[in-house]
Amino acid sequence: MRGYLGIDVGSVSTNLVVIDDDCNVLIDVYLRTRGQPIQVVQEGMRQVEEAIKGKNIEICGVGTTGSARILTGVIVGADTVKNEITAHAVAASHMVPDVQTVLEIGGQDSKIILLRDGIVVDFAMNTVCAAGTGSFLDHQAARLNIPIEQFGELALESKSPVRIAGRCSVFAESDMVHKQQMGHPVQDIIAGLCDALVRNYLNNVGKGKEILPPVVFQGGVAANVGIRAAFERALGLEVFVPEYFHVMGAIGAALLAKSAIRGKGRTQFRGFAVSDMEYKATSFECNGCPNLCEIVNISVNGEVLARWGGRCGKWETLQKTG
Amino acid sequence: MKISFPYMGTSHIVAGYLLENLGHEVIHPPVPSKKTLSLGVQHAPEFACLPFKIVLGTYLEVVEMGAEVLITSGGCGPCRAGYYGEMHKRILHDLGYPVEMIVIEPPLVEPFDFFKKLHRLVKPKGYINLVRVLRVAWAKMQALDDLEKTLHKLRPLVFAKKQLNRIYDEGLEAIRRADSVKEVAVARKDALEAMHSLPADHHYKPLRIGLIGEIYVVLEPFANFDIERILGEMGAYVHRSIFLTNWIRDNVLAHGEKDIRAAAVPFLNEMVGGHGQNSVGEVVRYAAKNFDGVIQLAPFTCIPEIVAKSIMPAASKARGIPVMTLYLDEQTGQGGIETRLEAFLDLLRQKRRKQEAS
Incomplete structure (x- = not known):
């Protein structure tokens, strides 16, 4: 069977999915990025390899997305590297x-499409505002x-949510602390926080958009x-949450890989062996001009x-990515 | 007296030439860098906008290099930039730099003040010299704008994009060195010919994007992640709404921009300061010229652009042209901007494909 990876x-989670020719999700893997995109991609690849073992699935196309899409694309040999909005x-x-x-709404980003x-x-x-994203909820x-996992259910138990300032995560936290020290039950505070995040989202990214x-x-x-x-x-x-809500970006990347392959025929996938190679990322500041670009080196x-x-391209000539 | 001025796009080439040839010792401001930004952010009020911070950083760099007099433009609208010269001066004085600040107000608004300040600058070499220098400066400004317009036009078409950038940079340098109208013309012609001689795909029809917003972040690549280059290298044609020559013509020599402000009606009928009303008017104009989309650049906390942004959805919907707003602040991570630009180009490509299919 043909599969597309x-x-x-992303900043917080790394997701891998394999879909078949009919776009059914065969495998989905959800991992925490923990600031180590290379290692987590390798771990994810190991898990996908494990999951497809004996199932006669051949990976015929690979797509990457998310803030580490270019890095990941180089590591695995992606056929398409796409921004997460499109994915x-x-x-x-x-x-x-x-x-x-x-x-x-993801770890660091929230978007409306x-x-x-x-x-x-x-x-x-x-x-310029990260209030109302997953990282903040995690922190709280x-x-x-x-x-x-219980955060949302607790919010539903609230009968009278308290008002929390949602404009800035730092001020939201102090508002929550003030209310909590006044004796408000935690359910009402959490429900208030949910309302505040939604209010901030709709007023910030959702401003002027026809929903x-x-x-x-x-x-x-x-x-x-x-x-x-909220x-x-x-x-x-009514707000619909799809079954694979947590890996939708990866599904988008797989769908894009599937159509990219239709155009070019052969995949550039480097195989599951990439999980055992030693990838190393190093960086330095280029002093060639006042831009002082921060250059990243990826070696295997x-x-x-x-x-x-770099801005000028003198370091990139090695390989064109993105 | 050692004179310096803010750095914005290619304007430093003209400003430096003008002041030097009027007989002043010029401290050339360095290209804004992360160091400039850090200096500015450290000493500026937190909620001041990005242009305020970068310009303050530049001032701090040039006073360290010995500048005693700073020249900047004023302003008379509801935009707080009109007070920036005064604010900058007080911050510099508080930090122990006793600089003099010459704020040039628009001549048609403050004619007496304008000529008083002009006289001081012109005095060392007299008015006959001024006429010659102004002619060369104007020629330089036009040549710089021509080079830049050509750069924008060719970027999506030329195969060797890095080489195009290099020829452009060399052209800027040749124009900087030129010392007569004739020399400017030669430098301009050489650079344009070299740019046009690069192999290019002239059949390719790039997405056409209008770039609008606050003047400093639109003109200074350091403030906008060099967005024109990123878009050009992604294969899009960028048309910038503001160029030095048209800005000078409209704001210094005559009360211009009336037509663009009129285009903003009925979406925004009032002057809201800065380039707010222009931004809305430009969207209407780009739609009329069948551009694929518009990108609005706004410094975070910029009031005129906030007003314009809140009106964008109505203008965008009525005229059927997608508009994306990017707020610019201290961030120097380019990844976030690239993601948004990529997605915006995807959107425009889909829209065009759909239009072509129907």
């Missing part, structure tokens, strides 16, 4: 063909000593039923594989 390496839109419109609005008649017509992604769950149904909510934060409920309250619309088994980060 999609890899989404998420492709996956959403595949899963829910008539989708008009995609809400996506508007589609009409199956094509992306507008999008926005947070630029840890601070309150509540497993992140029409069907609305799909995806990304790691979509696991949080409290946030989902979205439904704020929008007055001691040989330089790719280099990037």
Whole structure:
């Protein structure tokens, strides 16, 4: 059977999926990036290899996405390297063909994507504000000593959410602490936080956007039923969370790889052996001009594989990526 | 007196020439760098905009190099940039640099003040010299803009993009060195010919993108991640709404920009300071010229561009042209910008494909 591998390496999680020719998800792997994109991709590849063993699946195309998409693309030998906005839109419109609005909240990013008649017509992604993303929720769950998985359900237990300032994660936290020290129950505080995040999201990335149904909510934060409920309250619309909400970027990358292969025929996939190679990333500051670019070197088994980060291109000539 | 000035795009070539040839000792501002930014951020009010911080950083670099007088432009709209000269001066004084700040206000708004300041600058070599120097400076400015427009046009088409950048840089240097209208013309012609001689795919129809927003972040590549280069290398044609020559013509020599402000009606009927109303007007104009999309560059916390941004969805929808706003601040990680640009180009490509199919 032919399989297509999609890899989404984000700030917080790294996801790998394998789909078949009919776009069914055969395998999905969800790992934490933990600041080590290379190692986690290798670990993910090991798990995918393990999962397809004996299933007679041949990887015929590979796509990467997420903030480490270029790095990952070099490591695995990707056929297509695509930004996560396009990847998420492709996956959403595949899963829910008539989708008009995609809400996506990941670890560091939150985005809104508007589609009409199956094509992306507008999008926005947070630029200078990270309040309301998964990392912040993680941090608050840890601070309150509540497993992140239970965070959303606790929010649903609240009868009267308290008001939390959602503009900035630092101020949101102090607001939460103030309310907690006043004696408000933790459920009401968490529910208030969910409302605040949704308010900030809609006012920040969602500003001026025409949010029409069907609305799909995806990304790691979509696991949080409290946030989902807060979205439904704020929008007055039903918010649909797809089955594979947590790996939608990877699914998008796999779908894009599948269509890229149709165009060019042969995959550049380097094989599962990449999980055992020794990849090394080093960096230095180039002093050639006042730009002082930070150049990154990627080498495998001691040989330089790719280099990037410069503005003038004098370091990149080795291999063109992206 | 040693004179210096802010660094913005290619304007330093003209400003440096002008002041030097009026008989002043010029401290040439260095290209803005991470060091400039760090200096500016350290000493500027936290919520001041990025242009304020970069320019302050430049001032701190040039006063260290010995500058005693700083020349900058003023402003008279609701944009707070009109106060920046004064703010910068006070910050520099507080830090122990007793610089003099000459803020040039638009001549048609403050004619008396303008000529008083002009007279001081012109005095060393007199007015006959001024006429000659102005002619050369204007020729340089036009040549610089021509080179840049050609660069934007050819970037998506030329195969050897790095070589194109190099020829362009050499052209800038030749224009900088030129000392007469004739020499400028030769430098301009040589550079344009060299650029046009590079092998290019002239059948390729690149996506056409209009670049609008606040003047400093639009003109200074350090403030905008060199967005024109990134887009050009991704294969898109970038048309910038602001060039030095048209800006000078519209703001110094005449009360221009009326047509572009009129184009903003009925979406934004009021002057909101800075380039706010222009930004909306430009979107309307780019739509009329069948551009594929528009990118708005705004410094974080910039009031005029915030006003413009909130009006963009209405203008964008009514005229059927996608607009993406990028807020620029201290961040120097290029990855985030590239992601957004890539996705925006994907969107425009899909839109074009759909239009062609129908």
